[in-house]
Structure formats: structure tokens, C-alpha cells
Amino acid sequence: xxxxxxxxxxxxxxxxxxxxxxxxxxxxxxxxxxxxxxxxxxxxxxxxxxxxxxxxxxxxxxxxxxxxxxxxxxxxxxxxxxxxxxxxxxxxxxxxxxxxxxxxxxxxxxxxxxxxxxxxxxxxxxxxxxxxxxxxxxxxxxxxxxxxxxxxxxxxxxxxxxxxxxxxxxxxxxxxxxxxxxxxxxxxxxxxxxxxxxxxxxxxxxxxxxxxxxxxxxxxxxxxxxxxxxxxxxxxxxxxxxxxxxxxxxxxxxxxxxxxxxxxxxxxxxxxxxxxxxxxxxxxxxxxxxxxxxxxxxxxxxxxxxxxxxxxxxxxxxxxxxxxx
Amino acid sequence: xxxxxxxxxxxxxxxxxxxxxxxxxxxxxxxxxxxxxxxxxxxxxxxxxxxxxxxxxxxxxxxxxxxxxxxxxxxxxxxxxxxxxxxxxxxxxxxxxxxxxxxxxxxxxxxxxxxxxxxxxxxxxxxxxxxxxxxxxxxxxxxxxxxxxxxxxxxxxxxxxxxxxxxxxxxxxxxxxxxxxxxxxxxxxxxxxxxxxxxxxxxxxxxxxxxxxxxxxxxxxxxxxxxxxxxxxxxxxxxxxxxxxxxxxxxxxxxxxxxxxxxxxxxxxxxxxxxxxxxxxxxxxxxxxxxxxxxxxxxxxxxxxxxxxxxxxxxxxxxxxxxxx
Numbered sequence: 151x152x153x154x155x156x157x158x159x160x161x162x163x164x165x166x167x168x169x170x171x172x173x174x175x176x177x178x179x180x181x182x183x184x185x186x187x188x189x190x191x192x193x194x195x196x197x198x199x200x201x202x203x204x205x206x207x208x209x210x211x212x213x214x215x216x217x218x219x220x221x222x223x224x225x226x227x228x229x230x231x232x233x234x235x236x237x238x239x240x241x242x243x244x245x246x247x248x249x250x251x252x253x254x255x256x257x258x259x260x261x262x263x264x265x266x267x268x269x270x271x272x273x274x275x276x277x278x279x280x281x282x283x284x285x286x287x288x289x290x291x292x293x294x295x296x297x298x299x300x301x302x303x304x305x306x307x308x309x310x311x312x313x314x315x316x317x318x319x320x321x322x323x324x325x326x327x328x329x330x331x332x333x334x335x336x337x338x339x340x341x342x343x344x345x346x347x348x349x350x351x352x353x354x355x356x357x358x359x360x361x362x363x364x365x366x367x368x369x370x371x372x373x374x375x376x377x378x379x380x381x382x383x384x385x386x387x388x389x390x391x392x393x394x395x396x397x398x399x400x401x402x403x404x405x406x407x408x409x410x411x412x413x414x415x416x417x418x419x420x421x422x423x424x425x426x427x428x429x430x431x432x433x434x435x436x437x438x439x440x441x442x443x444x445x446x447x448x449x450x451x452x453x454x455x456x457x458x459x460x461x462x463x464x465x466x467x468x469x470x471x472x473x474x475x
Numbered sequence: 476x477x478x479x480x481x482x483x484x485x486x487x488x489x490x491x492x493x494x495x496x497x498x499x500x501x502x503x504x505x506x507x508x509x510x511x512x513x514x515x516x517x518x519x520x521x522x523x524x525x526x527x528x529x530x531x532x533x534x535x536x537x538x539x540x541x542x543x544x545x546x547x548x549x550x551x552x553x554x555x556x557x558x559x560x561x562x563x564x565x566x567x568x569x570x571x572x573x574x575x576x577x578x579x580x581x582x583x584x585x586x587x588x589x590x591x592x593x594x595x596x597x598x599x600x601x602x603x604x605x606x607x608x609x610x611x612x613x614x615x616x617x618x619x620x621x622x623x624x625x626x627x628x629x630x631x632x633x634x635x636x637x638x639x640x641x642x643x644x645x646x647x648x649x650x651x652x653x654x655x656x657x658x659x660x661x662x663x664x665x666x667x668x669x670x671x672x673x674x675x676x677x678x679x680x681x682x683x684x685x686x687x688x689x690x691x692x693x694x695x696x697x698x699x700x701x702x703x704x705x706x707x708x709x710x711x712x713x714x715x716x717x718x719x720x721x722x723x724x725x726x727x728x729x730x731x732x733x734x735x736x737x738x739x740x741x742x743x744x745x746x747x748x749x750x751x752x753x754x755x756x757x758x759x760x761x762x763x764x765x766x767x768x769x770x771x772x773x774x775x776x777x778x779x780x781x782x783x784x785x786x787x788x789x790x791x792x793x794x795x796x797x798x799x800x
Contacts, residue, residue: 242574245570245574245668246571246574249567249570249571269670269673270670270673271673298671301671339670340670340671341668341669341670341675342667342668342669342670343570343666343667343668344666344667344669345594345595345664345665345666345667346623346626346650346665346788347788348594348595348596350666463671463672
């Protein structure tokens with residue numbers, strides 16, 4: 151009920167009468183009054199004016215199923231929302247939910263993770279109240295070989311979402327880190343559950359440093375937050391909404407062609423490494439060159455004196471020669 | 476305690492004195508006596524002779540952690556055994572346990588599955604008391620591209636295990652169905668949990684029809700059991716032990732080369748399709764030919780009038796032209 155009332159209040163800049171809410175949701179005036187009071191307790195500023203009704207003045211920066219659902223404008227992402235104040239890891243939880251029948255588009259969000267997962271078994275710092283930790287469950291009918299490109303699709307969506315909310319232009323460190331002023335503010339961990347020739351499901355985990363003011367020493371040099379880099383205190387639920395709205399658009403384009411041919415130009419506009427010197431950490435033979443954008447399959451083109459190499463994200467990592475990017 | 480006492484009784488063809496068991500396990504005579512009585516209740520026939528001690532006459536066909544552990548001779552497979560009288564699916568459970576920290580070599584066994592998984596989302600019939608449903612958890616340091624070969628390694632181990640216990644020679648329908656007299660008695664469902672460039676874990680699920688006397692109509696034509704095809708009532712826990720003992724040997728050979736070069740000859744000896752006419756159900760262009768064995772990467776060689784084609788298990792399926800095999 152709270153989510154529906156919130157959504158109704160947000161539909162208009164004006165007032166919504168209690169009577170209207172009663173009729174719309176088929177509940178008593180007392181029930182509406184109780185829900186409004188609960189919302190106030192949750193930190194929403196709601197004005198009540200005699201003979202006019204209710205008006206939402208401001209929302210707190212809370213993550214809750216109600217907040218996320220009431221802001222939702224996506225078509226299928228978030229058709230199921232699983233919200234947790236604290237969870238071990240949204241990726242782990244998404245895997246469990248997938249096996250228990252959660253649908254394509256189910257979204258797992260947590261305010262805090264106790265065992266947040268980074269790439270290759272590393273941890274992801276996930277303190278309460280200041281970050282976004284969320285995982286999208288996909289059950290797509292795509293070839294296994296195309297699955298890794300979804301990470302780049304998600305990177306683009308996060309980048310655009312942050313740009314929309316802050317007005318600042320983040321960059322993508324290929325393949326899927328998001329940076330502001332050269333410092334990492336978001337990581338994406340895509341995991342596949344597959345049979346030999348069949349995708350069970352894919353989960354895309356996204357961790358974003360939103361309001362962090364400091365970081366553990368080990369990562370302080372390369373990590374930052376949206377607040378630190380832009381000075382803006384955005385609302386996390388709004389960023390979540392923006393990201394998935396962008397994602398749906400990009401995902402459609404990806405599914406149409408089963409590759410990034412309709413997205414690579416856009417991706418390259420945000421590519422932090424573009425035309426910059428990079429070192430490709432190929433375990434057999436590391437080499438240096440200039441990044442020249444991605445191919446339609448998401449590989450990074452690196453120009454060396456011997457020609458242009460295609461670098462796959464699965465095989466090697468790429469580092470800027472002058473710093474992280 | 477029961478597992479240890481069982482194992483001790485099985486070490487010898489003669490008698491083990493109660494005193495010896497007390498000393499060995501540091502428990503009282505009453506404790507030994509209680510454990511022996513419980514084992515008798517579980518269906519073990521144990522003789523007690525004055526002044527000589529205990530002697531195991533016969534074991535029931537039970538699956539239990541005790542039975543499996545007491546028979547265990549493997550080095551690392553089954554270092555953790557998770558046994559369930561009934562579970563949704565041993566693969567699903569193995570995935571959960573993997574995320575919760577279960578180790579490389581952990582073995583999940585159930586007497587019955589309520590939602591047994593077959594390939595491509597199909598169900599696997601898993602009634603109580605007559606089948607083996609088990610899943611091995613691996614956390615190997617191998618390339619993703621090599622992971623699919625593990626299914627063939629497992630197929631070989633199951634084949635050899637059944638041969639050892641029954642004296643009959645099963646065949647492998649490439650890549651990983653086990654058949655007796657052309658009828659399927661075992662299916663293997665390998666699943667990977669991976670990041671874009673990193674294997675979290677691999678699970679190998681094995682379902683074996685052991686004592687089944689009949690099958691649902693839909694599968695009756697192609698499915699059978701060890702009992703129906705060989706007339707032998709083997710003990711399931713002994714087959715489990717035999718399979719994993721074989722598996723450890725083959726797995727070592729696989730890990731040495733990271734391919735099947737040390738195993739393909741052995742595999743081809745059991746290949747049901749060998750030199751038989753097969754139809755390759757390539758979605759682009761189905762074709763027919765004669766199966767000529769597997770390559771060192773586990774592909775099936777199919778000789779056609781235009782030459783020899785390599786068929787990957789991930790892409791197509793292969794059917795015998797005259798029946799299932």
C-alpha cells in the first residue's frame with residue numbers, strides 16, 4: 151500500500167485528496183491516514199492541507215522495496231523487487247532466488263552487504279546507508295558466447311544513469327568499471343550459471359559508491375564516490391531507477407543484434423581509455439599501445455606499432471600507463 | 476561413530492573384538508554396543524561371537540552418510556559428504572553449498588529428489604530407494620574452455636564403476652549418457668558457475684537408474700535400469716564408491732594435460748556410437764555420417780562423404796540413425 155500511495159503522490163506536482171486515494175486503492179480513510187503516517191515516520195515529508203489533500207514535499211535517501219517500486223518506470227526490470235536492509239551478497243542471493251524460480255528481470259537490492267563480492271573472489275566494501283548494491287537476474291535466450299557483452303551493456307546504463315542524476319559525465323574504464331575523475335566509483339560483477347550448452351541464468355551485480363566520504367587504505371588511491379567527485383548528494387533509489395531505465399533501452403538494442411553494434415559508438419563516447427596509452431597484461435606477452443575503442447563484440451582495440459590488436463575482456467586486463475585509467 | 480565402526484568391521488574378513496573398537500575410538504563398551512545395535516536396526520547383519528567379537532555378514536542397500544563414508548577409499552572426492560533422504564535437487568543443493576563454502580570434492584547424495592534436474596530444464600525422475608542422485612562439487616584451476624570435458628571424464632568414471640560392480644560393459648552415448656543394451660541408465664548434468672573470465676565452481680550431477688522396474692510412458696522406450704538390463708541387484712553405496720575411485724584416477728589424467736589426450740582411447744573403447752551411423756542435429760545444417768571416436772578435446776569425429784567433421788557437444792546433439800544410440 152505504501153508504495154502505491156507514494157507513487158500516486160509522485161504522479162502530480164499538486165495535491166491528491168484522501169478521498170481519491172481511498173477510492174483508487176479501495177481502502178478506508180483510516181488506512182490511508184495510517185499509511186501516510188508511516189511514510190512520514192520513514193522520513194518522507196508529506197504536507198496535508200484541508201480540502202486539498204496530500205502533497206509530497208521531499209523524500210529521504212532511503213532504500214526500501216516501497217521506495218524502489220514507487221519510483222519504478224521500467225517495463226520489466228524490477229517486476230519483482232527483493233529488498234534487504236542487509237544481506238550477505240546480492241549476487242549470492244540472486245543466484246538462490248533464480249534457482250527458486252525468480253523471474254527474468256527480478257531485482258535484488260540491499261542497503262548493506264556483509265560479504266559483498268568483487269571480481270575473482272575479491273571482496274567489495276558495502277557499508278550501510280551510502281552505497282547501492284544490486285543485482286539483476288536475467289534468463290535470456292542468447293548464445294553463451296554473447297553473454298559477456300552484457301557487462302558492457304550494464305556499464306553503459308550505469309554511466310548514463312549517473313550522468314542523468316548528477317549532470318557530470320562519468321567514464322568507462324574498459325570493460326566495465328565506472329570512473330569519475332579517474333577514480334573508480336562503480337564495479338560490475340556478471341556471473342553466469344550454465345550447463346555445457348545452455349544458460350540457466352545470468353546475474354549482473356552492480357556496486358556503486360554513492361555517499362562514501364572515505365575508503366580503506368588499500369583502495370583509497372583509486373576508489374571514490376559520487377559525493378566526493380561531484381559534491382552532489384543524489385538519492386540512491388532515483389539512481390537505481392535511472393540506471394535500469396537506461397538499461398532496458400540498451401538491452402533491447404543488444405538483443406536485436408545479439409552484439410554491441412548498435413551500442414559501440416555510444417560506449418566509445420564514454421570510454422575513459424579512448425586514445426590513451428594502455429598496457430595490456432597478457433599473461434603470455436604483455437604489450438603497450440593506444441586504446442582505439444571497442445568492437446561490436448566488446449573487444450578493446452589496441453593500436454601498437456605492429457598493427458591493431460583485439461583484446462578480449464575474458465583473457466587479459468588493461469591498465470592505463472599513467473594511473474588507473 | 477557408526478561410520479567408523481562400519482569401516483573397522485569391513486577392514487577384515489574375520490572378527491573385531493569389542494575391546495579393540497573401544498580402544499581404537501576411545502569409547503566405552505556400552506557405546507560400542509549401542510552403535511552396533513543401531514547398525515543392526517539400520518539393516519546391517521552383524522554377528523557377535525563370544526571371545527571373538529563382531530563380524531559383518533551383510534549390508535543393506537542403504538544410502539546414508541555413514542554407509543557412504545564407511546566405504547570411502549577416495550583421496551579427496553567425498554572429503555565432505557552431504558546426504559539427504561530427500562532434497563529438491565542435488566545440483567541445486569550443491570550450488571547452495573558451494574556459495575556457503577563447501578570444499579572442492581564435496582559430495583551431495585540423495586535417496587530421492589523432488590525436483591531432479593535433467594538437461595535444458597527438463598526433469599529427471601528420482602524416486603526413493605532405487606536410484607543414485609549425486610553431485611560432485613569442483614573448484615578447479617582450469618581454463619573455462621576446458622570445463623566441458625569434465626562431463627566426459629565423469630561419463631567414463633560412471634561407466635567403469637558400473638562395469639566393476641556388475642561385470643557388464645556399459646557404453647557411452649557421446650558425450651555423456653551411459654547406456655546398457657542401447658537403453659539409457661545414467662544421465663550427467665554438468666553446471667558451471669562462472670564470472671566472465673573465472674570459474675567459481677563446477678558441479679557434476681549424476682543420476683543413475685539402479686533398481687527401477689518400470690518408467691513413465693514418455694521415457695519407457697529409451698530408459699532402463701541396471702537391474703532391468705543386468706538382472707543384478709547391486710548396492711548403491713558401493714557403486715558410488717567405485718565411481719568416484721575411478722573418477723579420481725581419470726581426473727588426475729585430465730588435470731595433467733588439461734584435455735582428454737590421456738583418456739580418449741579409453742573413452743572410445745566404451746563409445747556406443749563408435750563406427751555407427753549418426754545424425755548430427757546441427758541447427759543450421761543437419762547431416763549424417765559415421766562416428767569415429769572423440770578428439771583430445773572431447774569433440775566427436777563424424778566421417779561424411781565430404782570428409783571428417785568435428786562436432787562439439789555444446790552446439791549440436793547426435794542421435795543414432797537406428798535408435799537412441
